[in-house]
Amino acid sequence: MSAILETRGLTKTFGAVTAANALDVAVETGSIVGLIGGNGAGKTTFINLVTGYLKPTSGTVLFDGKDITGLSPRRVTRLGLCRSFQIPQVFDSLTAYENLLVGLGVVAMGRKAFVGSALGNRSPDDVAEEMLLRFRLGPYRNEKVATLPEGVRKLLDVAMALAVKPRILLLDEPTSGVSADEKFALMDLVLAAIRADGVTVLFVEHDMDVVKRYVGRILAFYEGRIIADGAPGAVLAHADVRRYVVGEAAVEEGAC
Amino acid sequence: MSPSRRTALGLGAALVAVALVGPLLPKWAAYLFTIAIAKALVALGLLLLMRTGLVSFGQGLYFGIGAYAAGVGADALKLGDAVPMVLLGAAAAGLVAAVLGLLLARYRTIFFAMLSLAFSMILYGLLVKTSALGSTDGFNVSARSTFGLAASGSLGRFGTYGLAALTAFAAATGLDRYLRTHLGRLAPAVRDNELRVEYMGASVRNVIHLHLVLAAVLAGAGGALTALAVGHVDPEMAYWTTSGEFVFVAILSGTASVAAPFLGALVLELLRSFAYEHAPNTWQLVVGGAMLAVILFLPDGLWSVFRRKGVVA
Numbered sequence: 001m002s003a004i005l006e007t008r009g010l011t012k013t014f015g016a017v018t019a020a021n022a023l024d025v026a027v028e029t030g031s032i033v034g035l036i037g038g039n040g041a042g043k044t045t046f047i048n049l050v051t052g053y054l055k056p057t058s059g060t061v062l063f064d065g066k067d068i069t070g071l072s073p074r075r076v077t078r079l080g081l082c083r084s085f086q087i088p089q090v091f092d093s094l095t096a097y098e099n100l101l102v103g104l105g106v107v108a109m110g111r112k113a114f115v116g117s118a119l120g121n122r123s124p125d126d127v128a129e130e131m132l133l134r135f136r137l138g139p140y141r142n143e144k145v146a147t148l149p150e151g152v153r154k155l156l157d158v159a160m161a162l163a164v165k166p167r168i169l170l171l172d173e174p175t176s177g178v179s180a181d182e183k184f185a186l187m188d189l190v191l192a193a194i195r196a197d198g199v200t201v202l203f204v205e206h207d208m209d210v211v212k213r214y215v216g217r218i219l220a221f222y223e224g225r226i227i228a229d230g231a232p233g234a235v236l237a238h239a240d241v242r243r244y245v246v247g248e249a250a251v252e253e254g255a256c
Numbered sequence: 257m258s259p260s261r262r263t264a265l266g267l268g269a270a271l272v273a274v275a276l277v278g279p280l281l282p283k284w285a286a287y288l289f290t291i292a293i294a295k296a297l298v299a300l301g302l303l304l305l306m307r308t309g310l311v312s313f314g315q316g317l318y319f320g321i322g323a324y325a326a327g328v329g330a331d332a333l334k335l336g337d338a339v340p341m342v343l344l345g346a347a348a349a350g351l352v353a354a355v356l357g358l359l360l361a362r363y364r365t366i367f368f369a370m371l372s373l374a375f376s377m378i379l380y381g382l383l384v385k386t387s388a389l390g391s392t393d394g395f396n397v398s399a400r401s402t403f404g405l406a407a408s409g410s411l412g413r414f415g416t417y418g419l420a421a422l423t424a425f426a427a428a429t430g431l432d433r434y435l436r437t438h439l440g441r442l443a444p445a446v447r448d449n450e451l452r453v454e455y456m457g458a459s460v461r462n463v464i465h466l467h468l469v470l471a472a473v474l475a476g477a478g479g480a481l482t483a484l485a486v487g488h489v490d491p492e493m494a495y496w497t498t499s500g501e502f503v504f505v506a507i508l509s510g511t512a513s514v515a516a517p518f519l520g521a522l523v524l525e526l527l528r529s530f531a532y533e534h535a536p537n538t539w540q541l542v543v544g545g546a547m548l549a550v551i552l553f554l555p556d557g558l559w560s561v562f563r564r565k566g567v568v569a
Contacts, residue, residue, distance in 0.1 A: 051455070072454070073454045073455050074454045074455075074457055074458065074459055077454075077455055077456065077457040078457045082455070083455065085452075089449055089451055089452040089455070090448075090449065090452065091444065091445045091448040091449055091452065092448050092449070093444055093447070093448050094444055094445070094448065098441070101438075101441065102441060102442065102445045102453070102456060103456040103457075105437075105438030105439075105441055105442070106438065106442070106456050106457050106458040107457070108438055109438050109439060109458075110457070124438070160452075160456070161455075164456070164457070
């Protein structure tokens, strides 16, 4: 299998802080990868670098074998590399339906500029309705999203990213801010929608139970470096991961 | 019936009513209506900008350019008819915005407002110093005909009035339709969350640039119509108080409907005329008091009166 997303020596420094330290990551087409790490490990920085929100200090980002280093989020999105946000980035004064329609409208306007056929021969309105159904957002269709619960906004944020049929979707902590008993239901929904489209996924997650349940491979970051990469069982058993990410070692030593 | 069709029908009915009532109006009322429509066109452009999240304190720039271009064009290009004069005014304003937009589209909030104001004051300064354009006195502007109807004829007397009404109808229905397109729907999206718009694959700067040009075209048309109605242009048209008045109209009207600026501008013109007649020394107090009342009781503008009654425009 070929890598749809690859970084080579990806580095980003903010003054004395190295948020990404020579990262070599390859994400196989069609895989679902979990990205874990403590606060400040560089997980969101990685997403920001890959999607062009931040310019790397050095290193390259390859998408489908093509160098996309330094391209703006707009161009990266058009190539089929989309993301969702840790804090939902939605359009507060619009309804859930209108929120979906904004992105789909952009696709409809620039069919040629987008890679792949996100809409096929369907209208943006039809696809928006379908996404509302798939993400069970129907009840909120005509409500302004400013007043919706955080879990719903989170779902909408992911739905907006998925609506334009990306080839790879980067989910930044899809379950943060969602109550513990809603997490699995939310992820089941999201993953079912994603698998139906055959989209490659890399998602950042703090909750190890969520990670274990959904991914085939885990990347563990610590201080901008990869400390473990592989099957979930092996990574979560890794000594450094237990010490720095999961925190179990610290508990055993009585530090907490 | 779709909302856009309902708006178009409402505006069409308003156009017919305005056209029918025109010849019956006393001259002062026809003039007042024309001026109100011309100012409403500028406020309509502000409505578009406000929906995109921007407030321009410099629309006097495009208003002034539209007026002067119509006047200069009439002389230099031997334009005798009002229609090409208005088109020329609108085009000239749009062209200037297309150039200035390269810079303006990079700014937001107060920085955008102040930069737009600065550009308008540069034009004011230039006009005041240019003796060929009459310096502070400006110069007279007149059209020999409107749609080929001689200005001296019985119908031609209402030429500018009719042209203003038609322009307003075209502008309002056009903008309403635009706001319902995929591109137009990006306006509130840009206002709410620029980051997400970029992450949806659209260019925020291009959207803002386009809206700056559209707003300028409307302001230019308004300026040209004002020049024709008044029969005169002067640098005051580009002065910051003129720009401020357009913002005043836009806030008074509210941004809920493309028809709102016309109501707001008409109310302001009527209020000012009557206040000036009955309280010549304190008319500003009356107008200011009215604005205060609107802000306090109708924070979404005059148009929200219709909303509260459940009549959706």
